Amino acid sequence: MPSLPFQREPGKTGLQAGRIEPRMAKFYWQKRWRLLALIIALLGFGGWKLSGLFSNVGYSPSQPIPFSHRLHAGINHIPCMYCHAGVERGKVAPVPALNVCMGCHSVVDANRPLIQKIATAYNQRKPFHWVRIYALPRFVKFNHQPHISAGIACQTCHGPVQTMRQVAQYKEFWMGECLDCHRAHNYLPAPRDYAHRDLYYVHGRMTNAPVDCNTCHN
Numbered sequence: 001m002p003s004l005p006f007q008r009e010p011g012k013t014g015l016q017a018g019r020i021e022p023r024m025a026k027f028y029w030q031k032r033w034r035l036l037a038l039i040i041a042l043l044g045f046g047g048w049k050l051s052g053l054f055s056n057v058g059y060s061p062s063q064p065i066p067f068s069h070r071l072h073a074g075i076n077h078i079p080c081m082y083c084h085a086g087v088e089r090g091k092v093a094p095v096p097a098l099n100v101c102m103g104c105h106s107v108v109d110a111n112r113p114l115i116q117k118i119a120t121a122y123n124q125r126k127p128f129h130w131v132r133i134y135a136l137p138r139f140v141k142f143n144h145q146p147h148i149s150a151g152i153a154c155q156t157c158h159g160p161v162q163t164m165r166q167v168a169q170y171k172e173f174w175m176g177e178c179l180d181c182h183r184a185h186n187y188l189p190a191p192r193d194y195a196h197r198d199l200y201y202v203h204g205r206m207t208n209a210p211v212d213c214n215t216c217h218n
């Protein structure tokens with residue numbers, strides 16, 4: 001009759017006797033601890049990722065000069081495109097050069113220390129190195145132009161910039177973030193019946209936000 005694994009047979013010791021040796025028991029115990037530690041680490045890591053601590057949302061570096069969007073775009077109602085001119089035509093939204101600032105500040109607050117700092121930088125042709133906030137990975141193609149001409153507000157993607165004393169990243173553009181909106185604005189063949197046709201038009205024209213890979217990747 002075959003012996004049960006944990007039954008001690010007379011005259012035999014250790015594994016031979018079907019008993020786990022203390023040395024082995026210690027080994028298994030350690031292994032289990034390591035496994036447990038690994039599981040805890042993985043759960044922690046996953047939770048951390050999900051909690052958004054790894055994302056750049058909220059990223060708000062201080063700039064060479066404390067430039068306030070709240071003061072300019074908010075309180076003084078300067079339109080976004082007055083400074084970020086060309087965004088409706090081009091790929092990038094240019095950050096204004098110092099001559100744009102001086103257009104106002106050669107007069108406005110000209111004697112304030114901060115403004116004098118701007119004037120000096122301008123006169124010495126030493127532009128500020130503004131710290132970049134939004135940046136997609138290199139392998140993604142993004143273009144502002146089709147978005148602006150489709151009538152999407154800057155705030156949809158950048159948040160309420162006009163309330164920010166210092167720009168903070170509002171969204172992280174994971175692929176899903178782009179795709180969700182593209183699916184919603186995707187072209188559908190217009191239905192024959194005219195009564196429902198205008199559902200397919202946004203701001204007076206049909207949008208076609210493609211979702212195929214080469215729209216955003218080469």
Ligand code: HEC
Pocket residue numbers: 063067069072073078079080081082083084095096130131132133134135154155158161162166167
């Ligand atoms: C008076 C000029 C001016 C106006 C008006 C203005 N901006 Fe800016 N904007 C700047 C300057 C200068 C920077 C670079 C410094 C900084 O990040 O604060 C900037 C930076 C930004 C950035 C961060 C770019 C990056 O990734 O580094 C965003 C987004 C932005 N502006 C959006 C807007 C929006 C939206 C509006 C309108 C609600 C607006 N801006 C109005 C001058 C302006």
Ligand code: HEC
Pocket residue numbers: 080081084087091092093094095134135136137142144147148152153154155156157158173
């Ligand atoms: C559909 C979403 C979307 C809209 C709408 C949008 N932006 Fe952007 N913006 C982005 C993304 C994404 C980036 C990062 C682009 C990159 O890294 O190539 C960006 C970057 C920027 C930058 C940094 C410079 C650059 O172009 O890379 C500025 C400044 C900016 N946006 C301002 C604006 C302003 C002003 C408006 C409105 C006129 C606007 N954006 C509308 C998504 C958007």
Ligand code: HEC
Pocket residue numbers: 065066067068071072076078096097098100101102103104105108109112113114115118
């Ligand atoms: C269209 C006009 C206009 C433009 C362009 C403009 N500003 Fe201003 N700026 C203002 C006004 C208005 C104020 C608020 C004045 C006040 O309340 O005393 C102001 C205030 C400021 C202040 C605060 C000054 C202080 O000491 O309190 C700074 C700093 C500043 N601007 C920087 C900039 C920079 C940098 C640029 C270019 C990127 C710029 N401004 C472009 C109109 C402008």
Ligand code: HEC
Pocket residue numbers: 136140141142143146147150152156157173177178179181182185206207208209210215216
């Ligand atoms: C809030 C909605 C929205 C978001 C978010 C958005 N898009 Fe778009 N996108 C559109 C719409 C609408 C169009 C189409 C406009 C038209 O019909 O010309 C478009 C067009 C484009 C085009 C031009 C396509 C072509 O060939 O005509 C590119 C490229 C693009 N988006 C890339 C991106 C990327 C990359 C992101 C994420 C960083 C993004 N978009 C986020 C709405 C959005």
Ligand code: HEC
Pocket residue numbers: 136137140173174175178179182210211212213214215216217
């Ligand atoms: C509307 C724009 C858009 C379209 C369409 C799109 N992508 Fe992306 N994709 C992005 C953006 C933005 C990122 C960068 C996300 C990030 O920062 O990690 C990305 C990242 C990726 C990555 C890197 C891994 C990751 O998730 O970060 C892969 C792989 C990828 N895309 C494959 C595809 C494939 C395959 C398709 C077609 C089915 C596709 N993409 C269509 C915008 C797009």
